[in-house]
Amino acid sequence: MTQTPTASTEFDPALRKLVIVVVLGAIMTILDTTITSVAVNTLGAQFHTPLTTIQWVLTGYTLALSASIPLSGWVIVRFGPKTMWIVSLLLFITGSVLCGLAWNITALILFRLLQGFGAGMVMPIGQTMLARAAGPARMGRVMSAVAVPAMLAPVLGPTVGGLILGHLSWRWMFYINVPLCAIAVLAAIVLLPPDPVRDHDAELDLLGLALLSPGLGALVYGTAQAGSGTSLTDVRVAAAVLTGAALIGCYVLHALRKGDAALVDVRLLRDRNFAAVNAMMFLYIGTLSGLMALLPLNFQTVDGDTPLRSGAMVAPLGVGAIITTLLTGRLADKYSPRLLILAGLPVVLLGFLALTRPSTGDIPLLAILFVIGLGHGMIMPAAMGATYQSLRRTEIPSATTATNVGIRAGSSFGVAALLVLLQRNTGHSALDASTFTHTYWWALAIGAAALVPALLLPRRPVTRS
Incomplete structure (x- = not known):
């Protein structure tokens, strides 16, 4: 070698x-x-x-x-x-x-x-x-x-x-x-x-901009409204999410016809490595974002916490992530990103599994979130590095935009999906601990689905000139 x-x-x-x-x-x-x-x-x-x-x-x-x-x-x-x-x-x-x-x-x-x-x-x-x-x-x-x-x-x-x-x-x-x-x-x-x-x-793809920016904005607005407590059957939520999804779908069709002159070149998804890592991040970031929407709601409605305290309760996740992020960067340059992602995902899923168990107090919950953070810090640097692994320098700007759009869309998907499931589990009764526990099982299932595209990542680094 x-x-x-x-x-x-x-x-x-x-x-x-x-x-x-x-x-x-x-x-x-x-x-x-x-x-x-x-x-x-x-x-x-x-x-x-x-x-x-x-x-x-x-x-x-x-x-x-x-x-x-x-x-x-x-x-x-x-x-x-x-x-x-x-x-x-x-x-x-x-x-x-x-x-x-x-x-x-x-x-x-x-x-x-x-x-x-x-x-x-x-x-x-x-x-x-x-x-x-x-x-x-x-x-x-x-x-x-x-x-x-x-x-x-x-x-x-x-x-x-x-x-x-x-x-x-x-x-x-x-x-x-x-x-x-x-x-x-x-x-x-x-x-x-x-x-x-x-x-x-370089010409600006005006039609692509008119489709993609409002589409992404509508999707984010709909899920933000749902996250603030608006019913998922409310016209503001349903119309925004459906409109956003339709506009993004129309953009994909437009971009396929326009090729590299499109605002974001979706043909990059033909690259196996790029497609696999973005699919993994869509599912994973979606699940984590949905969880971050559920946890403060859980703390406030079930435990009676203030918004400030419920926000502080999530802090161990960030602390754990920072610790492993600082270590993972160097490892990601020595070993396959696939190896690190497949090491971090089970750690996160183990944390999700622990959330499905009956609550035993603040200390165990903080420990669970810290463990999720440790796994998260292993995944993200490796995934972000793997995004560019097989791309040409000229493809990097469009790839970066596509990845950030995918992360935003995935985050919106995750928040909407888990809040829909939460309301479905609630029915006509008030939110209680069992309702959240059942929804965490769904978060675990969606997060586990991210293992599939992660397994499709190349075992060895693949580079292009």
């Missing part, structure tokens, strides 16, 4: 700088998906607005974030990754400042849309820059670094939000982004190399 050159396996200074830049930029945009979750009551009292309207502060950010993801592949090719990385962060900073200055709830919701639009492109652009710079031999380590901010969100978001509300004005939940993201912008200007040659002739 030919030994890979040292230069391609070690972290050189340029790659270290790139990792620092991406982590600095990503951490606050991800944190903002959860930091405001504890402020619903505070904002309702501040603006004398019902909670159904205040929920749009959370939902609007998520919708705008989802809608901007499909644009990321095209803007990278057309304007360059460094330029668009800085532009995305500046949009996020501008939205944050305006949110802090908001004079009424309408203004706050509109500014959250701007903030979310910038945030949606940050992670795909960052992943593209890392994948291009790292190459196959270092992919696991760089992807584990960028995965850490995602693991921190459920741990730090509600906690930081609660601390700010306890000691400062709610406006500081948004102002806190400004100095940290300003450092990220300055780091990008100083540390990132100039953009490569841009394709000034």
Whole structure:
């Protein structure tokens, strides 16, 4: 076997700088998906607005974030990754400042849309820059670094939000982004190399954008409404989910005809490795997202916990994930991603199985979530690295966009599926522990289905020039 050159396996200074830049930029945009979750009551009292309207502060950010993801592949090719990385962060900073200055709830919701639009492109652009710079031999380590901010969100978001509300004005939940993201912008200007040659002739697939962004947004909106307690038979939920699924289906047909000129090239799914890892992540992320929607609901309705405490109860999952993420990155560069994914999935499923047992108190539950986190941290860096394993450099922007769209769609699917099953198990009675336990069995079954595409991953790394 030919030994890979040292230069391609070690972290050189340029790659270290790139990792620092991406982590600095990503951490606050991800944190903002959860930091405001504890402020619903505070904002309702501040603006004398019902909670159904205040929920749009959370939902609007998520919708705008989802809608901007499909644009990321095209803007990278057309304007360059460094330029668009800085532009995305500046949009996020501008939205944050305006949110802090908001004079009424309408203004706050509109500014959250701007903030979310910038945030949606940050992670795909960052992943593209890392994948291009790292190459196959270092992919696991760089992807584990960028995965850490995602693991921190459920741990730090509600906690930081609660601390700010306890000691400062709610406006500081948004102002806190400004100095940290300003450092990220300055780091990008100083540390990132100039953009490569841009394709000034790259045309934007307007029809694809008109189908995919609203479709993804509608899907996310429908599941967000269901997650906030709206009945699944409500027209807002059913119409949004069905419309979103139909628009995404129409986009797939359009993209197959348009080929590599499509907003996201779905023909990448013909690559066995890319298709298998994305199918695995669709099912796995869907199950985990559904579980993250069920657990706080379980804690609040059955145990009587406050929203802040129910959010803090999930923190061990993030802690466990961070521990193994930091270890898995290096292993993913030495061993097959398939091996690590198939090692992590049973750990997660073991945690799911433990959730189906009668509750024995907080300590065992925290231990179960910690174990799930350990498995999660083994899976994600390996899966993110495997995504690019067999792709050409020119395919990376579209592949990154496709993967992020798939993760969003999978998350929406998982939340909707488990909430449908929860309501079906409930019938006309109130939610109780047995209802949640039965639904956790379904989470276990859907999560176990992710083993099938994981087994289809190549046993050895496959690379293309």
